[in-house]
Amino acid sequence: MPDPRIDLPQGTLDLLILRTLALEPQHGWAISERIHQVSSQALFVQQGSLYPALHRLERKGWIKARWGASENNRRAKFYELTRLGHKQLEREESAWRKLAAAVAQILETT
Amino acid sequence: MLNDLLLRLRSLFRRKNVEAELDDELRFHFEQQDAKFIQSGLPPQEAKRRARLEFGGMEQLKEEHRDARGVNFIETVLQDIRYGLRMLRQNPGFTVAAVLAIALGVGINVGIFSVLNGAALRLLPIPRAEQLVSVSQIFHRRTVRNTHGETSMFSYSEYLDYSEHNHVFSGLLAYEPFLEGTLAGIKMQQLLGTATSCNYFEVLNEHPAQGRGFVDSDCAASGENAVVVVSDQLWRDTFGGDPTLVGKKITLNRMAFTVIGVAPPGFTGTEPMPSAFWVPITIQKVLDAGRDRLGDDNMSWLALLGRVRPGVTMEQVRADLGVIAGRIDQLNLGRTTSLAISTATFFGRPEERESLIPVAFVILAAFGLVLLIACANVANLLLARASARQKEIALRLSIGASRWRLVRQLLTESLLLSMLGGALGSLFAFWSFASITQFVTSHLPHMFSTLAVNVAPDFRVLGYALALTLVTGILFGLIPALQSSRLDLNTALKEDGAKSGPGKKSGRFLRNTLVGAQIAVCMILLLAAGLLLRGLYYAQTVDPGFEMKDVAAAFLYPKAQGYDETRATAFMGRLRERLAGLPGVSEIAQAECAPLSHDFSAGYMTVPGRLDKVLIEYNHITPDYFSVVGIPIVRGRDFGPDETEDAPGIIVTESTARRLWPGADPLGKTLRQDTGREYSVIGVAKDAQVSHLGDVNAPYLYFPAGPQDNMRTYVLVRFAGSFTPVDKAIREAVRLLDPDMPVDVVRLEDYLEVWRSPSRIVAALSGALGVLAVLLASIGVYGMVSYNVSRCVREIGIRMALGADRTEVMKLVIEQAMRPVLIGGLAGLAACAAVSHVLSSMLFGLSAHDPLAFISVPLLLLVIALAASYVPARRAMRVDPIVALRYE
Structure with a gap:
């Protein structure tokens, strides 16, 4: 079975997590599922990178965690964006767009 | 965040x-x-x-x-510590050996540092000492400057200038340290005192326990107001704690002083040598008769201490005083000075620092060498243990521990060891060095015996101990850690470490290098001790070229007692008559400098026809001098009985004659003084070490003594029988003529002691260090050999099974052990030969490459190393081939 997934470029995981959390607070599994779905199954976040990334973002104060009940009423850890996190998201989004545009431009001209 | x-x-x-x-x-x-x-x-x-x-x-x-x-970092550190402690507990023998070696090394280093700290780094022992700064001036161009003490000191007028015009001190005091005073009484006493400006006690904030300190009016007029504050110790020891002493008169240098106060207990002034009394600076010319330093604007004699106003920084002090220094420079043509300003400590003046720093450096280096040996020892133990732990380490590496992680673990272990050792050693040092210092200083020549050194630990000592401990831990831990974490996993896991022969090649090389380094350091320390001991023996047995047996020297200083030339001459004439009549006394002579008394006079002379000036040491002597000290006149004649300095005759030594007039007859040749006076040589005396022990060849000449030489003189008395009655009789003779005249009587041989004591101290020090070093190094050799033997049991077994006999095996083991010893020994020998000339001033003419020392010390060390390797090597001899082949 050929894997349709592509690897995440370095440094984009933070952006994706922040973007996903910008809509509503989510627990870890939902975040990875959402990225998977929204990217039309192209992106898949390994647990091995997801949780360290979440804890790193938490340490930086961009997201914060609290325990809550999941949709099937299980205890789950929900992450939400902080004010700092919103700002960081804006910064990273614009940086990404610039980068993507630049890369696209180069790819088209050559 | x-x-x-x-x-x-x-x-x-x-x-x-x-x-x-x-x-x-x-x-x-x-x-x-x-x-x-x-x-x-x-x-x-x-x-x-x-x-x-x-x-x-x-x-x-x-x-x-x-x-x-x-959190991993902190967690793993804690984990490492727990694990390390467990490992240390598991090997109590190893732990104890390592901790003791480190404790010894760190302990003596911390101890000696606390002594140096007490001597030269601590603040002065007075209230709020951190506010006190000492001020010195450094003359840049060659300036003609009169000096009494050190050139960096100040004249009285300079002091007044700084005191009145600065804006940074709440008070600036000046004092003349080391003022000699003779206290009259039932027993005459020579005291060391201080002449001070009258704000002294106020600026230092030390208020007399009884009576008062000086007030401005005490310093108002030069040569008046003979008041004195005595030290607490003098008050107790000499005046028996007399509660009514304040207000009474005491006699210092023949002058009556009124005691106005007793200094607070424990206050001994601001110099390392305690002051027994304090007098106003203005009384100086009376106390030190005939010399007016107060009025000499070009005289360096006063040390300055200022108490900085609160809130004023060191930069402001420098800037403010710099302005005054600049103005003084402008007023004095050709003078450029800069100021050295620092927080006040003992030995703080530039000249004192300059002489202390190299000595301190050499001492610290010597003690550091012993620590180095201890480190090498522990490193060797760790290396040996590392190969025993190879399997454990290989296992950890193979299940994914990174090399850095392992190194960290191993370093944690060695730091634990060094911390334990360092703490133990430091505690020992704090506890014992106060009494050791006291013991040592009380065995120094009398002028040092009262040195006030506070060796109690302060933050500096603690910091030094901690830094030393950490450096030690890393020093002995790093190489074994790097070494043992670099493993070939395959072989290490498959084989049992012990079966793979005597350790890996590089590990063995390292261990050998460490042992070699230990031996090298040992060699240096022991050779230094050996050379000095040889020098001491040499000084005892060498013929100085004159007779010092059965000659007494009595030092008299009538000038200091207010005598003029006529009175002094009359006094000396009568004294010599009395001495000549004493039973057992055969000959009497006088000299400006007694042989080897550390009293030197020297001046520049020119040889007519030559341009250069020669610095020549000289002595003024009476005619009997040569026969009293037994120096023969080899050419020409001795001085006649009535010949004085007015006569142009001088006597030179043989080597002086050879140097000044090579190949020519010195008799009748002339020498010219700076003043233009000419002298002609009437005789040549045999060379003798009269000035510096061990130095025969320094230019030296004799003038006939004149009446002015009676103002300060040594009377040399040749006697028969024992010294004690002669000593007594001489003192009695002086006392009968003038009961207040101090006299110092010694045997000529006693002067030798003063020459020998520095090298005796250094020899004792390096000898003690050398013994410690040998102890540590022989443990090192022992450890290395027994380790090698235990690793080679199989090899030895095979050799024996194939027919090698016991002695051959023994030879093999010892040969292996001796290679690093020999290489290290040679290296140490070469290093010592390269630097031993620094000791030459303490060797009394003995060559710095004395063959006897350079042969016997290495032999001794070789024998010790052989013994240290023989004991474990015997174990190899007793190996039973059958058992050995089954071994593990």
């Missing part, structure tokens, strides 16, 4: 909770994934498998997560 810290702390202190939460979170994720797979129609079993597959290793994930939390 704060957020970060809080999370880290939370993780650290509520580790269980955090770990449980992490577990929950991951489990939740896993279950969700599992549920999803079931929903998509997979059978439960397959769903679980897929979920688990996707999830990856739970533990690795947790570990990564812990790294992300950032």
Whole structure:
């Protein structure tokens, strides 16, 4: 079975997590599922990178965690964006767009 | 930032909770994934498998997560410490040996540092000493400057200038240290005192316990107001704690002084040598008769201490005083000075620093060498142990520990060792060095015996101990750690370490190098001690070229007692008559400098026809001098009985004649003084070491003594029989003529002691260090050999099975052991030969490459090394081939 997934470029995981959390607070599994779905199954976040990334973002104060009940009423850890996190998201989004545009431009001209 | 810290702390202190939460979170994720797979129609079993597959290793994930939390570092350090302590407990023998070696090394280093700290780094022992700065001036161009003490000191007028015009001190005081005073009484006493400006006690904030300190009016007029403050010790020892002493008169240098106060207990002035009394600076010319330093504007004799106003910085002090120095320079043509300003300590003046720093450096280096040997020892033990732990380390590496992680673990262990050793050693040093210092100073020549050194530990000593301990731990731990974490996993895991011969090549090389280094350091220390001991023996047995047996020297200083030339001459004439009549006295002579008394006079002379000036030491002597000290006149004649300095005759030594007039007859040749006076040589005396012990060849000449030489003179008396009655009789004779005249009577041989004591102290020091070093190094050699033997049991067994006999095996083992010893020994020998000339001033003419020392010391060391390797090597001899081949 050929894997349709592509690897995440370095440094984009933070952006994706922040973007996903910008809509509503989510627990870890939902975040990875959402990225998977929204990217039309192209992106898949390994647990091995997801949780360290979440804890790193938490340490930086961009997201914060609290325990809550999941949709099937299980205890789950929900992450939400902080004010700092919103700002960081804006910064990273614009940086990404610039980068993507630049890369696209180069790819088209050559 | 704060957020970060809080999370880290939370993780650290509520580790269980955090770990449980992490577990929950991951489990939740896993279950969700599992549920999803079931929903998509997979059978439960397959769903679980897929979920688990996707999830990856739970533990690795947790570990990564812990790294992300950032607590791993602290956690692993704690873990390492726990593990390290466990390892140390498991090998008590090793731990005790290592800790003791480090304790010894660190202990003596911390001890000697606390002594140096007490001598030269500590603040002065007075209230709020951190506010006190000492001020010195440094003359840049060659300036003609009169000096009494050190050139960097100040004249009285300069002091007044600084005192009146500065804006940074609440008070600036000046004092003349080391003022000699003779206290008259039932027993005459020579005291060391201080002449001070009258704000002295006020600026130092030391208020007399009884009576008062000086007030401005005490210093108002030059040569008046003979008042004195005595030290607490003088008050107790000499005046028996007389409660009514204040207001009474005491006699210092023949002058009556009124005691106005007794200094507070424990206050001994601001110099390392305690002051017994304080007098106003203005009385100086009376106390030190005939010399007016007060009025000499070009005289360096006063040390300056200022108390800085609160809030004023050191830069401001420098700037403010710099302005005054600049103005004084402008007023004095050709003078450029700069000021040296520093927080006041003992030995703080530039000249004192300059002479102290190299000495301190050499001492610290010598003690450091012993620590180095101890480090090498422990490193060797660690290396030996590392190969025993090869399997453990290989296992840790193979299950994924990084090399850095292992090095950290091993370093933690060695730091634990060094901390234990360092703490033990420092405690020992703090506890014992006060009494050791006291013991040592009380055995120094009398002028040092009262040195006030506070060796109690302060933050500087503690810092030094800590730094030394850490450096030690890294020094002996790093190489073994790097070495043992670099493993070939395959071989290490497959083979049992012990079977792979005597350790790996590089490990063995390292161990040999360490042993070699120990031996080299030992060699240096022992050779230094050996040379000095040889020098001492040499000084005892060498013929100085004159007779010092049965000659007494009496030092008299009538000028200091207010005598003029006529009175002094009359006094000396009568004294000599009396001495000549004493039973047992055969001959009497007088000299300006007694042989080897550390009293020197020297001046420049020119040889007519030559341009250069020669610095020549000289002596003024009476005619009997040569026969009293037994120096023969080899050419020409002795001085006649009535010949004085007015006559142009001088006597030179043989080597002086050879140097000044090579190949010519010196008789009748002339020498010219700077004043233009010419002298002609009437005789040549045999060379003798009269000035510096061990130095025969220095230019030296004799003038006939004149009446002015009676003002300060040594009377040399040749006697028969024992010294004690002669000593007594001479003192009695002086006392009968003038009861207040101090006289110092010694045997000429006693002067030798003063020459020998520095090298005796250094020899004792380097000898003691050398013995410690040998002890440590022989343990090192012993350890190396017994380790090698234990690793080679199999090899030895095979050799024996193939027919080698015991002595051959023994030879093999000892040969192996001796290679690093010999190489290290040679290196030490070469190093010592290269630097031993620094000792030459303490060797009394003995060559710095004295063959006897350079042969016997290495032999001794070789014998010790052989013995240290023989004991474990004997074990190799007793190896039973059958047992050895089965060994492990």
